[in-house]
Amino acid sequence: MTDTLNALVLFANFVFVPGLAYGSQLALGALGVTLIYAVLRFSNFAHGDLMAFGAMGTILFTWVLQGAGITAGPLPTALLALPVGILGAVILSLIFDRTVYRFYRAQRAPPVVFVIASVGVMFMINGIVRLVIGVGDIRFADGGRFIIRAREFREMTGLAEGLALRSTQLITVVVALVVMVALFYFLNRSRMGKAMRAYSDNEDLALLSGINPDRVVLYTWIIAAALATIAGTLYGLDKSFKPFTYFQLLLPIFAAAIVGGIGNPFGAIAGGYLIAFSEVTVTYLYRKFFTYLIPGWEPEGLLQLLSTEYKFAVSFVILVVVLLIRPTGLFRGKTI
Amino acid sequence: MRTLVLYGAMAALLIMVGMVQSWNVSLTIINMCIISAIMALGVNIQWGYAGLFNVGIMGFAALGGVAAVLVSMPPVPAAWAAGGGGIALSGLAVVATGVAIVVLRRKLTGRLRLWGTIAAAIGGYALIRMAYDPAIAAIEAVDPAATGYLGGLGLPIVLAWFGGGLLAAGAAWVVGKISLGLRSDYLAIATLGISEILIAMMKNEDWLTRGVKNVTGLPRPVPYEIALREAPWFVDFSAQLGQNPIFFASIFVKLCYMLLFATVLIVLYWLSEKALHSPWGRMMRAIRDNRDAAEAMGKDVTARHLQVFILGSAVVGIAGAMMTTLEGQFTPGTYNPLRFTFLIWVMVIIGGSGNNRGAILGGFLVWFLWIEVETLGEPLMMMLASGLDPAFELSERLLDAAPHMRLFLMGLILLLVLRFAPRGLIPEHSGPKAARKR
Numbered sequence: 001m002t003d004t005l006n007a008l009v010l011f012a013n014f015v016f017v018p019g020l021a022y023g024s025q026l027a028l029g030a031l032g033v034t035l036i037y038a039v040l041r042f043s044n045f046a047h048g049d050l051m052a053f054g055a056m057g058t059i060l061f062t063w064v065l066q067g068a069g070i071t072a073g074p075l076p077t078a079l080l081a082l083p084v085g086i087l088g089a090v091i092l093s094l095i096f097d098r099t100v101y102r103f104y105r106a107q108r109a110p111p112v113v114f115v116i117a118s119v120g121v122m123f124m125i126n127g128i129v130r131l132v133i134g135v136g137d138i139r140f141a142d143g144g145r146f147i148i149r150a151r152e153f154r155e156m157t158g159l160a161e162g163l164a165l166r167s168t169q170l171i172t173v174v175v176a177l178v179v180m181v182a183l184f185y186f187l188n189r190s191r192m193g194k195a196m197r198a199y200s201d202n203e204d205l206a207l208l209s210g211i212n213p214d215r216v217v218l219y220t221w222i223i224a225a226a227l228a229t230i231a232g233t234l235y236g237l238d239k240s241f242k243p244f245t246y247f248q249l250l251l252p253i254f255a256a257a258i259v260g261g262i263g264n265p266f267g268a269i270a271g272g273y274l275i276a277f278s279e280v281t282v283t284y285l286y287r288k289f290f291t292y293l294i295p296g297w298e299p300e301g302l303l304q305l306l307s308t309e310y311k312f313a314v315s316f317v318i319l320v321v322v323l324l325i326r327p328t329g330l331f332r333g334k335t336i
Numbered sequence: 337m338r339t340l341v342l343y344g345a346m347a348a349l350l351i352m353v354g355m356v357q358s359w360n361v362s363l364t365i366i367n368m369c370i371i372s373a374i375m376a377l378g379v380n381i382q383w384g385y386a387g388l389f390n391v392g393i394m395g396f397a398a399l400g401g402v403a404a405v406l407v408s409m410p411p412v413p414a415a416w417a418a419g420g421g422g423i424a425l426s427g428l429a430v431v432a433t434g435v436a437i438v439v440l441r442r443k444l445t446g447r448l449r450l451w452g453t454i455a456a457a458i459g460g461y462a463l464i465r466m467a468y469d470p471a472i473a474a475i476e477a478v479d480p481a482a483t484g485y486l487g488g489l490g491l492p493i494v495l496a497w498f499g500g501g502l503l504a505a506g507a508a509w510v511v512g513k514i515s516l517g518l519r520s521d522y523l524a525i526a527t528l529g530i531s532e533i534l535i536a537m538m539k540n541e542d543w544l545t546r547g548v549k550n551v552t553g554l555p556r557p558v559p560y561e562i563a564l565r566e567a568p569w570f571v572d573f574s575a576q577l578g579q580n581p582i583f584f585a586s587i588f589v590k591l592c593y594m595l596l597f598a599t600v601l602i603v604l605y606w607l608s609e610k611a612l613h614s615p616w617g618r619m620m621r622a623i624r625d626n627r628d629a630a631e632a633m634g635k636d637v638t639a640r641h642l643q644v645f646i647l648g649s650a651v652v653g654i655a656g657a658m659m660t661t662l663e664g665q666f667t668p669g670t671y672n673p674l675r676f677t678f679l680i681w682v683m684v685i686i687g688g689s690g691n692n693r694g695a696i697l698g699g700f701l702v703w704f705l706w707i708e709v710e711t712l713g714e715p716l717m718m719m720l721a722s723g724l725d726p727a728f729e730l731s732e733r734l735l736d737a738a739p740h741m742r743l744f745l746m747g748l749i750l751l752l753v754l755r756f757a758p759r760g761l762i763p764e765h766s767g768p769k770a771a772r773k774r
Contacts (some may be wrong), residue, residue: 123747
């Protein structure tokens with residue numbers, strides 16, 4: 001019995017909790033991608049770097065706050081700085097929308113031209129981030145490190161395995177939940193949210209009923225940039241901030257959005273958790289887990305399904321399977 | 337006319353570098369220019385002919401590099417003895433699993449079918465790992481400092497150029513089969529994914545490519561400088577030209593490379609032009625310009641897209657193998673999307689998408705700028721920084737900033753060209769004039 005409990009705690013500590021936090025970050029990122037796709041109708045390759053840019057703004061203002069001696073007590077100071085980061089990302093997105101995307105929108109250019117343009121934007125943002133903050137690893141989490149420490153947990157329960165819960169993980173999940181609820185409330189209840197959904201469903205019909213397309217686009221960018229900043233900051237708090245990892249996050253985020261059904265916000269959330277949990281379960285070392293579950297069995301190898309370097313392959317494989325079997329995604333997003 | 341002037345200007349630029357800096361530098365740039373031009377040609381086949389957006393050029397180019405290793409390096413008999421059987425066995429297990437899944441999916445129905453597939457996949461995976469893990473451990477233990485991999489076939493490296501094309505074509509078939517026929521964005525995402533995974537494999541599968549330990553000392557298709565300096569015929573030859581054999585040897589080697597590469601470029605250019613102006617090429621452009629109309633005329637759009645995607649990727653693979661040949665080493669760690677995917681895109685879009693001459697010019701021009709801007713940029717940054725107190729952090733920051741500026745500028749150039757000159761330097765011929773030309 002204790003062995004089974006130990007195995008479960010082990011699993012929760014190394015798979016469930018990290019997966020939940022990572023899934024929340026991916027879900028927020030995928031929500032941004034999916035919103036842009038639903039309203040503006042292209043896959044925004046610059047989203048990963050927009051996340052980096054927003055997180056950078058947050059970090060810079062965090063340093064300012066810390067320099068002024070303002071902290072959030074047990075919470076990370078970055079949470080206080082978040083609005084500034086969001087503001088920066090929103091301004092940047094709107095500048096790029098004005099200078100780049102609006103022209104192609106007026107032309108009704110094919111989606112692939114938007115995608116190429118977004119790649120150009122991706123480079124520019126990436127260059128800005130590296131210029132301003134450098135390429136190194138930055139850790140900016142402060143405040144309380146742990147909610148529950150592994151040692152405390154062991155003493156509390158008398159088990160051999162400990163369950164550590166870092167404060168950043170809890171914050172990630174809570175913030176993500178709050179943001180998701182707020183987003184759905186906005187999309188389903190507010191006038192603007194309804195206009196956005198109408199515009200996404202049928203552009204011409206929405207225009208006929210007097211919806212102002214410029215305002216819809218404006219709100220979409222504001223929301224997407226806010227989501228990107230929150231996702232980027234949470235990811236940075238949980239792990240660390242490094243511009244290149246944000247570029248690499250693009251693939252899991254796209255996979256999450258497409259798996260859930262691109263253009264469908266609920267699908268993006270489900271997809272985010274699906275991708276995150278698959279990635280973590282597949283790259284986890286099961287050796288100790290099974291020694292608890294099956295007494296007397298000492299496996300030779302580490303019992304790892306796939307080495308950590310290939311974690312991007314997991315999202316890719318899931319993406320491929322979904323594209324082959326059900327191209328509209330699990331929750332039926334926009335038609336292909 | 338415009339083409340001639342632009343190519344003349346490009347040649348003048350290269351000659352100028354030869355005069356001002358040195359012929360050695362100029363030839364180094366020319367060789368990479370030719371390789372870049374071939375890559376741009378491959379991308380132009382995909383984008384210019386068919387409108388396919390491939391964001392995984394890096395992966396296909398790296399596959400060419402793998403081909404160079406696998407074809408040209410001498411085999412490592414000890415490694416084959418240690419793990420060759422195991423690798424073959426795991427290959428067999430892969431095939432067996434695939435067959436089992438296909439058979440099960442045919443025989444079973446309903447819910448049983450799904451679970452049968454999953455069970456076969458899991459069982460097969462366990463089987464593969466059981467054969468694979470000990471085999472790679474054995475191979476990587478064979479003299480890890482020098483080999484630790486299976487080695488190659490020990491064939492002349494020029495054959496690897498074909499091999500690179502084949503490998504890239506194979507990868508392109510898989511990617512295209514999955515993602516073509518869906519929305520255009522999906523191909524972009526799928527190629528982005530596959531290229532990241534290919535690079536990850538090359539970095540980690542040490543038994544195949546030595547991973548980040550790199551494979552160095554690839555055989556060359558041209559003579560070595562040291563051998564030339566001692567060869568009597570070469571010493572005579574350089575004396576006749578009035579050159580110092582020691583310096584002339586390196587120039588001579590680069591000239592040899594240039595001739596080889598230029599031959600490949602010319603052949604590929606000729607083939608692409610032939611294809612473009614054949615009925616096949618017209619069909620491709622018809623599909624690109626109006627997909628629905630072409631489909632209504634009975635053209636199988638997805639199959640044609642797959643075809644052109646494979647062809648373009650193969651050309652990129654050839655160029656990738658040539659690049660690894662030129663460098664004489666395969667270093668998976670150096671592949672990054674900026675240099676190997678997006679730079680090529682900028683070449684195609686600046687040069688003129690849809691026009692092969694444009695793509696080649698774009699390859700030359702952009703590579704030239706990519707190299708020369710750095711040589712010019714560094715003194716400029718130094719100058720900017722020299723006015724400042726060296727102890728001040730900013731001067732160091734400015735020097736560090738140069739490579740990041742490149743990212744920013746590349747993005748800016750891409751956006752500017754896309755918006756203000758979407759047809760590029762040498763636009764595609766269209767209308768009755770193009771028809772008359774051929």
